[in-house]
Amino acid sequence: MDFTHSDDRRMLADMAARFVREKYTIEKRHEFAASDEGFSREIWAEFAELGLIGAMFGEDVGGFGGSGFDLAVVFEELGKGLVVEPMLANLVAGKLIEYAGGPEQKLLLDKVIGGETLISFAHSEPDSHYDLAHVATRAEKTEKGYRLTGHKSAVLNGDSADLLIVSARISGNVDDEDGIALFLVNPRADGVSIRGCPTVDGGRVGDIALDGVEISDKVMLGDGTDCFAHIEKATAAGIVAISAEALGAMQVATEMTLEYLKTRKQFGVIIGRFQVLQHRYAEMLIEIEQVRSSLINAAGQLDGGRELREWNVSALKNLVGRVGHLVAEECIQMHGGIGMTWEYALPHFAKRLTMIDHQFGDEDYHIERVIALSAV
């Protein structure tokens, strides 16, 4: 048993931390978020150069890490800066290629790791809620390959991706785990139309219509079978990453709150002297430690067997949902009016923490999943 990180991983974490601290002010972040693509291509190129993208993937596909703890340390630092670059989108889509792709397809990851190709996983649909097996998009067999018809929604950075991984059903009913295939789709192909849109917490999503998109056999990821298992596992990686991001954001939010409590006066007294705020602050700290432990549990199981992995991942996401909500609401409340203003950084952390519950399944979705996985 050892809870210390290896030297390599500590260096990785330090590098990400330094980059965020030195180059990623909240003003810049807002500027990037408000741009057309919703992020900075230059920053993305720097991520590639620093090896941060590569740290998301295994050595067999040209990466420099790829374990749960690599994801965790990098995303924790990204969370501290509210980084808007499309790391999460590229991680999840990249993991699908890593897990499911054929040898030639895996070569695509070189360009992803190099920052040249942006990818995203177009999976969620208007009626999916958080159900990973819900795929109504159809892939009909044609002479040359397949024809895709369907509607993908809230696709992370789907409006700036150079390549989409699209899930579509080759057989079965709309909620079946079986029968889902993955396809590499050019977003500029005929029949693909994408509407980009900002998100309430500073990100970007794409709404993607697939209107009889003709694709060849070759763009099917892997051999087309067992794709649900790959989707589940890539989502698990996404959950570890986004939970680490949440942990980073929680720490900054509580640190800002601590500073505020120590300086702001009311009725002639530093408000940090009010016992109610002290206790509520302490309660947040306790829960954040819990999140850190839960993140360790899930990151450590990411490459393990399905049941342990999924139990720990869903446990983590449930806890992050609960604690993120607490920290977001409490930090705003403890700040009072100033915590409600755009100009101040705190509410942006609170917004991100809140909206993380809307990605990869919320607190209720994951408690149900933990129950189902416990019953096994």
Add this chain to the structure above:
Amino acid sequence: MDFTHSDDRRMLADMAARFVREKYTIEKRHEFAASDEGFSREIWAEFAELGLIGAMFGEDVGGFGGSGFDLAVVFEELGKGLVVEPMLANLVAGKLIEYAGGPEQKLLLDKVIGGETLISFAHSEPDSHYDLAHVATRAEKTEKGYRLTGHKSAVLNGDSADLLIVSARISGNVDDEDGIALFLVNPRADGVSIRGCPTVDGGRVGDIALDGVEISDKVMLGDGTDCFAHIEKATAAGIVAISAEALGAMQVATEMTLEYLKTRKQFGVIIGRFQVLQHRYAEMLIEIEQVRSSLINAAGQLDGGRELREWNVSALKNLVGRVGHLVAEECIQMHGGIGMTWEYALPHFAKRLTMIDHQFGDEDYHIERVIALSAV
């Protein structure tokens, strides 16, 4: 719209309040609870004389009230004294006779109101949890009447009742609402065996085995049909009563806590000066006001149509479950060690508040019921 009680009902409430205040010390209460029957026959006779039992029933069956608000004002005062006399048992069983009984059977209520006959409703069974329709006890038709076989558990004051109302199934499956009949059973009849037992909060329950009890046709309550509806309505009356009891207990518990907070010193300071305790105290008060309002809502619908009645009754019991739990745990915690001691009255109020959630359905049972009733 008028939230003031009539003069008559105010007098009833005052009388109950005075009785509890003047005659029902906590020491006496413990003494009654520790006695063989778990209550005082003398006190019961006084209740009868004061008309408190009669206040539970309508004038057509010889009572002097019987509305939801009559129940509410009396039980609120009983709750303030942690009264252990079998008012609840006689209320619910008596309501069944009032609702379902034939003209002759209703005459039985004279003796109940007079305090001469104690009655109780033997309904719950080992696997019932809180499901009112769960009746596995069978009533088989015989030549002379019926033969009852089954097991009733946690029957309120079932060990001291002079007459039991037993639910048994004449048709249908174990969880069906249809097919349940009610029978007036002499607890000393052949085949009835009763084990009395104290409850953790100072009451008494009976565990009743019915081993082929032969009864005549005449002891079937009413005409034997529609009994589930009567059971539901009598239970609603029980819920209004026990919730009012909870409201009374909550008030005493918080008043004792207020007194303690105002006198106890720690670190040289009256602990009521600690803001954390102030806020937690305020939060209890807010919730107790909510309970009072919810009680008004349910009491006002008790004689109304089924859907409004049951929605409001289940809403009330859910809220009482939540708030009772909060008040019980918080009042003990805010007292510290002294709140853990038998000698002090507070923990007995906390125990009763906690265990009220175990009667007539707990918080979870009633939230499910509210959902089902809202969907109608």
Add this chain to the structure above:
Amino acid sequence: MDLNYNEEELAFRKEVQDFLAEKLPKRIADKVKNLQRLTKEDMVEWHGLLNDRGWLASGWPKEHGGADFNAVQKNIFEEEACKAGAPRVVPFGVGMLAPVLMAFGSDAQCAHYLPRILDGTDWWCQGYSEPGAGSDLASLKTSAKREGDHYIVNGQKTWTTLGQHADWIFCLVRTSTEGKPQQGISFLLIDMATPGIEVRPIILLDGEHEVNEIFFDDVKVPVGNLVGEENKGWTYAKYLLTHERTGTAGIGFSTEGLEQLKRIAKLQKKSGRPLAQDPYFAARMAKIEIDLAALRTTNLRVLQDAMSGAASPVDASMMKVKGTVIRQAINDLARRALGPHALPFVSEALDAGYNEPPIGPDYANPIASDYFNNRKLSIFAGSNEIQKNIISKLSGL
């Protein structure tokens, strides 16, 4: 004890319903129901329609042109107005300044300002909070120094809601630094067109411009604009705070919010069935519905007490806390209900005239933003922490 409205009250409710059905412009009601932005013109238009009916100043006595509603009538009006999607009456002139003028202002002030509030000539805003004085109002620093027939005002106010539209501001200013902080405060009326006043927008976390900072740099205010006596402003403000507290529970908003939430939960799907049938989500909704049903009755009880003069300030604080907790919980659930659809947010779609098709369900766009905006409910108008201080104090702690 009678939980039913009497015939008079029912007739009044019918009257309100008829009025709203006839007069409330559908264009405006649609904006309110779809959580879109209201323009100043929308608000002024609605005020005008209410005033034509004599109902703009619902609490004023009739001699000043008010409706003189009692507490139950006010509550009925609020319920029906929320249900119909009527905009909230902007309270600063009608509900906040006017009661102070009637109680403490001169006859001349009443005669001048009250009609102008009713007919929409003056849009008022409130100058209480300052950067260093939020919940601790008495520590305010904006100064008014007497020079001849004028006060010279210097300082800064903040959180001034809808101040960008205002013609006038009523301010608490410091006219003396002697004695306790409360003792040197005066209540001053200031024309926003006076030189030296600058209004700067504060953008809230949801990107909306709803509150402002107002800077005063040697602003000359005629002494005639003082309300009541100099250095007695704190008393007037406290009077106003009590006045402001009735109806802070926002039952009408919560009721409408819950109805909207239920509609959303029926339309959103989870595992192929309506989210409303998901046991966890259904339980979250049911708990709030139970709490709101109880609070609705608590509110009516408090209103009855208020009408008989028995209302306690502790009631107002309790209603504020529980009312905002419930309203925020409804906002929270609406956001949760959307699942991934809570993410996209197109600010322009909040304006009337936006014609692009929605991204996601047509009700989704403003929901998350509204949740964030309404975090203010537990902060502004006396934070819930302050209210709990008050409750415990008045209860004997």
Add this chain to the structure above:
Amino acid sequence: MDLNYNEEELAFRKEVQDFLAEKLPKRIADKVKNLQRLTKEDMVEWHGLLNDRGWLASGWPKEHGGADFNAVQKNIFEEEACKAGAPRVVPFGVGMLAPVLMAFGSDAQCAHYLPRILDGTDWWCQGYSEPGAGSDLASLKTSAKREGDHYIVNGQKTWTTLGQHADWIFCLVRTSTEGKPQQGISFLLIDMATPGIEVRPIILLDGEHEVNEIFFDDVKVPVGNLVGEENKGWTYAKYLLTHERTGTAGIGFSTEGLEQLKRIAKLQKKSGRPLAQDPYFAARMAKIEIDLAALRTTNLRVLQDAMSGAASPVDASMMKVKGTVIRQAINDLARRALGPHALPFVSEALDAGYNEPPIGPDYANPIASDYFNNRKLSIFAGSNEIQKNIISKLSGL
């Protein structure tokens, strides 16, 4: 980062398991698992068996006859002991007095008292709390006046756990009223057989006799029974409090409690199916299981820090709060799970030898009572409020 135990640790776990399987009397384990009462004899017997193996004093150095377990070993031992149903080692002598003696006592005191703790000659209890001094320990009033070779002790101690069995008590007493309250406190060892000592039971809310009041009326204590220096007792007590705080999370108890809860939830029925399948109850259990899984890892992290000397007192306070919240929540759910069966309570059934058939399911009788008893967890050993004060203070507030 490695979440697995190493081979050495696994081997140790096996050793503990084997020992428990072989030596822990089934009669005693059954009592523990069924929440029945343990007699003094049961506890003494188990202490003896542990001491035979050299494991009674798990934290003592070997030279004093201890096991010298490191933090991870202690944790493994606790986990396995809880799982097997071993009684908790009564901590007053082994875990509380002994560390103080070793750190501050004389060699003679160590040589005399430590072996008697190990072999069970002396049963110790703790005399800290007083009626007016609970969490605020420094305000204690029990006085010890020096008269020749003795102290004359007068006063009252309370909440003395298992004091009814004790041969000796270690006390904090006031030897001076000069200076700050903390400065005049001394640490004194008192033979319970000394004239002038009276032990009165305190019955807790569940009817159990577990704590006591102890009265001292001119009790003569030889000066040789003073530990360390006069008026330095506060320092020793604080040392002890730090010592006491490791392992306050009660992970082992919670783990076993959760297992028991799951068994009950499978056996109890709701609407004809196991309660464990009820979505609401299942969610309550799952949330606690998630929290406990996280706390288990937090605990291991803290233990690792403790072994490398990096543990912070804030960790101990966090573990205390979250650990007791989880443990109490498990008790709460077990009670809820029983439905109406939580009501009956036959106190006699808690004693071995009770032969009546149970009323309700055989696991039901002690559950509600145990829930009430364990409300103490958040009160005793530094209330959770005190812990939160500490956390916020150490975090910079």
